[in-house]
Amino acid sequence: MKIIQPTLSTKRSLYGVLFVAPWLFGFIFLFAIPLYESFVYSLSELKLAIGGFETTFKGLAYYKELFTVHPTFNRLLVDSTVEMLLNVPSIVIFSLFAATLLNQKFRGRGIARAIFFLPVLLSASVLSLEMSNGLGDVVSGITGDTNGNAGEMFSMGGKELMFLLMDAGVPLQLIGFIVDFVTQIYQVISKSGVQILIFLAALQSISPSLYEAAKIEGTTGYEAFWKITFPMISPMLLTNIVYTIIDSFTNNKLNKLIMDTAFQSLNFSQSAAMAWVYFAMTSLILVVAVGLISRKVFYHD
Incomplete structure (x- = not known):
């Protein structure tokens, strides 16, 4: 009996299945059931009972409440989406620029990479300090401001830049993007670590x-970047955009609202409805x- 050898495409497909198998098993056994239960909770009212809790089917009542009654959900959903649309291009462009610089051959390149990545690796504690309003307390202690207005110091640079750009005749739409980018430069840098590593590996x-072949043909550095570098790293560009979109939705005010609704207000049904609306919005953008x-x-094959 002749044994049929699998084709190259079949082997690649099998390798792909083996590669995603750990994630697939983890999703089925660890996430599928909680996802199903959270969706059931969003359609039901939870009540504490002896030995656990009881659910009463309410349909889309909690979803309607979010969009028609809840005072802050709609605003936070829009703000989170707009913030993501502003941050994703800034983070991806900065990551590509930084990776291109770090990929150049120069003396002390290893030290330069270490100096650049240390703040990125250590930024988690600083961000948590900022999110807990501790940054304003630190600045208040330094400046002596006890009226809670220390945070205004961080917006003054943005206001001065806005007036400077207006005097230069820059369009208002472009001014808004530039000011948002400059005032959020620390957030852009601190969230670019993984993207820089991915771009650096691709480069x-x-x-x-x-x-070498392009140089022989007389190609300039600008042409080499757009004709060789950019097309070759375009798969990693897509990967970084997807990663950045997901990462931008994991740490914002809406995410905090969902957590507070569940574990402080103990309204798990409404929190589940928020989470599923948030998930649908993220999936649509992706x-x-x-x-x-x-x-x-x-x-490139």
């Missing part, structure tokens, strides 16, 4: 022979982003 995987960007991605 180092490009064959030097491509640049589908649109991946659908638009994947058309331009170049895969």
